[in-house]
Amino acid sequence: MIYSKIAGIGSFVPEKVLTNEELCNIVDTSDEWITSRTGIKERRIAEKGLTTSDIAAAAAKKALDISGLKPEDIELILVGTITPDMIFPSTACIVQDKLGLKNAAAFDISAGCSGFIYSLSVADSFIKSGKYKNILVIGADLLSRITDYEDRSTCVLFGDGGGAAVLTANIQNNRGILSTHMHSKGGHDDILMLKAGGSLMPASLESVNGREHYIKMKGSELFRYAVNYLKDIAQEAIDFNGLKPEDIDLFVPHQANVRIIEATAKKLKFPMERVFVNVEKYGNTSSGSIPIALDEAYKSGRIKENDIVLIDAIGAGLTWASSIIRW
Numbered sequence: 001m002i003y004s005k006i007a008g009i010g011s012f013v014p015e016k017v018l019t020n021e022e023l024c025n026i027v028d029t030s031d032e033w034i035t036s037r038t039g040i041k042e043r044r045i046a047e048k049g050l051t052t053s054d055i056a057a058a059a060a061k062k063a064l065d066i067s068g069l070k071p072e073d074i075e076l077i078l079v080g081t082i083t084p085d086m087i088f089p090s091t092a093c094i095v096q097d098k099l100g101l102k103n104a105a106a107f108d109i110s111a112g113c114s115g116f117i118y119s120l121s122v123a124d125s126f127i128k129s130g131k132y133k134n135i136l137v138i139g140a141d142l143l144s145r146i147t148d149y150e151d152r153s154t155c156v157l158f159g160d161g162g163g164a165a166v167l168t169a170n171i172q173n174n175r176g177i178l179s180t181h182m183h184s185k186g187g188h189d190d191i192l193m194l195k196a197g198g199s200l201m202p203a204s205l206e207s208v209n210g211r212e213h214y215i216k217m218k219g220s221e222l223f224r225y226a227v228n229y230l231k232d233i234a235q236e237a238i239d240f241n242g243l244k245p246e247d248i249d250l251f252v253p254h255q256a257n258v259r260i261i262e263a264t265a266k267k268l269k270f271p272m273e274r275v276f277v278n279v280e281k282y283g284n285t286s287s288g289s290i291p292i293a294l295d296e297a298y299k300s301g302r303i304k305e306n307d308i309v310l311i312d313a314i315g316a317g318l319t320w321a322s323s324i325i326r327w
């Protein structure tokens with residue numbers, strides 16, 4: 001049996017912090033509203049000129065250094081993102097150039113906030129099939145670039161950041177990804193989308209004036225889907241591996257909203273002491289959310305070798321996904 005083991009993990013967030021208090025100077029909101037509805041206290045915002053590939057490459061460099069692999073060992077680069085540097089070429093190809101990963105194939109995966117787990121799943125399949133041994137998986141987004149800072153119902157939620165994991169084929173023992181699970185449900189563009197800039201609505205004066213190059217979201221509808229689907233996909237992974245919730249050492253859910261995290265944990269009968277939360281520091285960083293949280297959980301000692309870790313996420317599409325990893 002071949003397992004995809006996480007040989008290195010890293011993350012990177014921009015330096016600039018945007019606090020709830022600062023947001024009150026931009027839109028009609030309050031720290032009390034944002035904190036009580038979302039748990040978010042601050043988020044990171046990329047300075048002008050910083051790109052998704054910069055963040056992805058910075059996170060990937062850390063993961064690669066820890067893995068002990070050389071740049072030429074990487075055979076595939078996957079970047080989960082919905083804020084690529086440009087529509088094409090892919091951000092994965094730009095990261096390849098920035099890090100000199102000359103032997104790798106590279107492509108992006110668009111799955112909203114599920115982008116990192118979708119990418120992890122694709123990478124795991126390539127490793128299990130024997131096609132590749134060493135794959136760089138990245139989740140990175142600069143949501144501030146597509147956030148409407150005149151829309152108080154969305155701009156308080158999002159932030160910038162990314163993380164990366166180096167996966168390597170392991171036949172020595174059973175450490176690595178135990179399973180991945182993915183679902184999609186099209187037809188929900190109205191709940192979460194960015195309408196303009198593609199073939200449906202190319203950039204025009206009208207699209208810019210109509211603020212169509214920004215995220216549009218129906219928050220309370222999405223909230224209901226999130227709680228149910230995240231609970232279902234976590235349960236699917238637990239059942240698939242013949243585990244019980246108490247066998248999971250740490251649950252690292254998508255960091256979108258602490259109320260979604262708490263409601264999901266409650267439905268799974270999962271104590272919050274075994275749930276990792278850092279949404280208060282970064283807000284929702286989309287594909288960056290899970291790898292940033294995994295990196296912080298590992299580096300702070302919340303994840304130890306051989307721990308069973310559950311991750312799950314939901315995003316635009318809709319897409320939702322989960323994985324169980326023996327670290």
Ligand SMILES: CC(C)(COP(=O)(O)OP(=O)(O)OC[C@H]1O[C@@H](n2cnc3c(N)ncnc32)[C@H](O)[C@@H]1OP(=O)(O)O)[C@@H](O)C(=O)NCCC(=O)NCCS
Pocket residue numbers: 028029030033034037038113152153154156217218219220221222223226256257284314315316
């Ligand atoms: C967005 C979200 C925090 C809103 O919380 P909610 O409890 O559903 O709140 P509602 O949408 O019902 O809005 C309640 C009121 O607050 C107001 N409001 C919205 N944003 C506000 C803000 N930043 N500050 C103050 N008031 C705000 C609304 O206008 C509404 O006012 P009204 O009742 O007078 O019309 C919540 O729905 C959510 O987190 N949804 C999921 C979003 C998400 O995770 N997206 C990414 C998924 S990958």
